[in-house]
Amino acid sequence: MVGNMDAIIHTEQLTKRYGATTALDRLDLDIYPGEIFGLLGPNGAGKTTAIKLVLNLILPTSGTVTLFGRPPGNISIMSRVGYLPEVLSVHDYLKASEFLRFHGQLCGIKSNLLTPRIDRLLDLVGLSAHRRQTLRSFSKGMLQRIGFAQALINDPQLLILDEPTSGLDPIGRKEMRDIFLNLKEQGVAIILNSHILSEIEKSCDRVGILKHGELIHLAETAYLSDSPDSTARAVEIQVNNRSDALMTLLDHACVSIRDNGKKLSLTLKRSVDISDIPRIVETAGAELVALIPIKETLEDLFYRLISSADGGKK
Amino acid sequence: MIQLRALIRVTVQEYIRSKTMLALLLIGCFFVLIFSCCGLSESMSVNNQIVAKESQIDLFWGVAYWILALYGVAGSVLLSMNCVSSEIRSRRAALVWTRPISRMTWLIGKIIGVWIVTAIDTGVLFLLIYFLIVAKLKIVSFFPFVGFSILLLEILAIIILVSTLSIRFSDVISGFLGSIIYGVSLVIGMDWVQAYFFQIQEYLAQTNTAPAELLRAFLQEPPSILWQIFFWITYIITPHFGNIQGIGRKLASHSPIALSLDWWSFLSVLLYSLIFLIIGRREIKRMEF
Numbered sequence: 001m002v003g004n005m006d007a008i009i010h011t012e013q014l015t016k017r018y019g020a021t022t023a024l025d026r027l028d029l030d031i032y033p034g035e036i037f038g039l040l041g042p043n044g045a046g047k048t049t050a051i052k053l054v055l056n057l058i059l060p061t062s063g064t065v066t067l068f069g070r071p072p073g074n075i076s077i078m079s080r081v082g083y084l085p086e087v088l089s090v091h092d093y094l095k096a097s098e099f100l101r102f103h104g105q106l107c108g109i110k111s112n113l114l115t116p117r118i119d120r121l122l123d124l125v126g127l128s129a130h131r132r133q134t135l136r137s138f139s140k141g142m143l144q145r146i147g148f149a150q151a152l153i154n155d156p157q158l159l160i161l162d163e164p165t166s167g168l169d170p171i172g173r174k175e176m177r178d179i180f181l182n183l184k185e186q187g188v189a190i191i192l193n194s195h196i197l198s199e200i201e202k203s204c205d206r207v208g209i210l211k212h213g214e215l216i217h218l219a220e221t222a223y224l225s226d227s228p229d230s231t232a233r234a235v236e237i238q239v240n241n242r243s244d245a246l247m248t249l250l251d252h253a254c255v256s257i258r259d260n261g262k263k264l265s266l267t268l269k270r271s272v273d274i275s276d277i278p279r280i281v282e283t284a285g286a287e288l289v290a291l292i293p294i295k296e297t298l299e300d301l302f303y304r305l306i307s308s309a310d311g312g313k314k
Numbered sequence: 315m316i317q318l319r320a321l322i323r324v325t326v327q328e329y330i331r332s333k334t335m336l337a338l339l340l341i342g343c344f345f346v347l348i349f350s351c352c353g354l355s356e357s358m359s360v361n362n363q364i365v366a367k368e369s370q371i372d373l374f375w376g377v378a379y380w381i382l383a384l385y386g387v388a389g390s391v392l393l394s395m396n397c398v399s400s401e402i403r404s405r406r407a408a409l410v411w412t413r414p415i416s417r418m419t420w421l422i423g424k425i426i427g428v429w430i431v432t433a434i435d436t437g438v439l440f441l442l443i444y445f446l447i448v449a450k451l452k453i454v455s456f457f458p459f460v461g462f463s464i465l466l467l468e469i470l471a472i473i474i475l476v477s478t479l480s481i482r483f484s485d486v487i488s489g490f491l492g493s494i495i496y497g498v499s500l501v502i503g504m505d506w507v508q509a510y511f512f513q514i515q516e517y518l519a520q521t522n523t524a525p526a527e528l529l530r531a532f533l534q535e536p537p538s539i540l541w542q543i544f545f546w547i548t549y550i551i552t553p554h555f556g557n558i559q560g561i562g563r564k565l566a567s568h569s570p571i572a573l574s575l576d577w578w579s580f581l582s583v584l585l586y587s588l589i590f591l592i593i594g595r596r597e598i599k600r601m602e603f
């Protein structure tokens with residue numbers, strides 16, 4: 001078996017083309033148990049394509065993907081997977097509880113186990129009062145909730161959610177986020193597609209940014225978020241005696257430098273730590289007046305990457 | 315097994331809740347009403363001659379099976395031409411396909427679901443007609459039930475045919491193709507072709523079928539070798555849906571021993587169903603969402 005045996009999902013050079021469009025371009029990715037992985041990218045970046053490949057809803061043009069070490073579409077592993085599609089299309093003549101029962105039975109769950117589980121899930125997504133209502137009468141947000149409950153009906157070890165919070169009100173989003181974190185504690189791996197940055201930032205452990213089908217960035221969100229161990233990658237410095245030597249040294253240490261006249265905004269290379277900056281300034285014979293670490297939000301990172309990758313592409 | 319049952323139940327529920335099943339049933343009842351208005355009575359006479367009981371049974375069940383087959387086949391074509399394809403088109407199937415079931419199980423679930431709906435509707439019709447005939451003729455026989463179960467087999471085969479066609483073709487086209495295949499098979503399987511080429515001479519003598527005489531005249535006696543080859547080939551390569559129905563009808567009115575059961579008809583329909591299931595399986599395996 002190739003790859004890491006611990007990974008729940010393992011892809012190698014996974015590629016999907018539709019005619020001239022490359023929807024997903026040589027994706028190498030591993031997803032591990034108990035992590036929430038966010039797949040981020042603008043519309044048409046290939047997020048849904050990646051998910052569908054994992055679920056065997058489409059076939060790869062080239063490359064491989066394994067789910068629990070098996071090829072996707074293997075019937076036995078699908079009982080460990082829950083999926084919420086981007087556009088939920090349901091048997092809308094069914095009542096909420098019947099819909100969950102149907103999916104539970106598709107997973108081979110016996111009736112006596114299923115009944116309490118359905119009650120629990122309807123309660124979890126806040127639809128207990130609507131259990132006898134047909135799905136036809138559901139609002140978009142309610143459909144999203146029942147879809148989420150459906151994805152959880154088989155107590156999955158891997159949860160794949162394509163834009164799960166679309167159509168939800170802020171309270172619904174918060175509730176869903178709490179559920180994610182709860183599931184993660186139980187060791188469930190979650191893949192989350194979204195174009196809502198703050199969503200991903202709040203719930204994900206790792207995030208992959210897709211652009212034109214290419215994975216252009218893969219990072220831990222702890223590195224970006226407000227948690228104490230995070231390291232800012234962006235700093236603002238103010239120096240006296242600015243020299244060309246300083247600029248050359250900084251150039252080596254930074255991905256980008258923006259001169260604001262009084263201040264310099266730096267984005268550090270991965271190899272460089274923020275604590276290296278005073279030494280660099282000193283070496284160049286300049287005087288460091290101020291050093292202000294800037295927390296780069298996912299949003300900053302996202303826009304920076306998307307716009308820079310754009311420059312590279314076109 | 316839980317999975318298949320769930321798939322079947324949800325399919326049947328769809329037709330019940332959308333009232334399609336009820337609408338079909340009401341249309342069927344209209345057929346029965348027409349049937350009940352024909353000359354059904356204990357003693358029937360033509361030109362002041364009392365018609366024998368056996369001929370009456372033959373006549374009534376002949377008409378009854380004609381109605382039942384027409385209704386069952388038309389109903390199953392109508393239902394099956396979009397039961398599979400609409401599920402795929404609406405992408406409802408996508409979610410189901412990510413469940414631990416094979417796509418084939420899903421296809422079979424849909425097919426059996428439609429079959430049950432059609433069978434219940436046709437079954438109600440059959441029972442109505444059965445009791446009508448029993449009440450009028452005062453003869454209780456169980457042979458019609460055997461004939462009816464053969465009709466159900468025929469309906470299942472049609473559903474397999476049309477619903478697998480609908481994976482590839484549009485709904486209307488697949489319904490149309492299914493009907494054509496059925497229509498052709500009906501002609502091929504019709505008594506006169508059978509009677510002429512396959513030596514059911516007693517049956518021919520007994521009914522003195524007019525079309526057979528016409529055909530005989532048309533093709534000349536003995537028929538040219540080319541005609542014989544043509545008929546043999548068409549007989550072998552076409553599904554004998556129509557003939558299966560014919561067998562059902564004959565079973566209803568005669569004792570089964572009196573019939574030469576045409577095993578090739580069963581076999582050909584079975585083979586066709588199997589071939590279409592295999593084609594359908596290939597189609598949905600390759601399908602992408």
Ligand SMILES: Nc1ncnc2c1ncn2[C@@H]1O[C@H](COP(=O)(O)OP(=O)(O)O)[C@@H](O)[C@H]1O
Nearest residue numbers: 018021023041042043044045046047048049050
């Ligand atoms: N069935 C299809 N046929 C042709 N092109 C497709 C198909 N599905 C997706 N694409 C293209 O692939 C790219 C990625 O789409 P998708 O994965 O849905 O993006 P998103 O990141 O918004 O989920 C888009 O450019 C889209 O137009």
Ligand SMILES: [Mg+2]
Nearest residue numbers: 047048049086
């Ligand atoms: Mg998408």
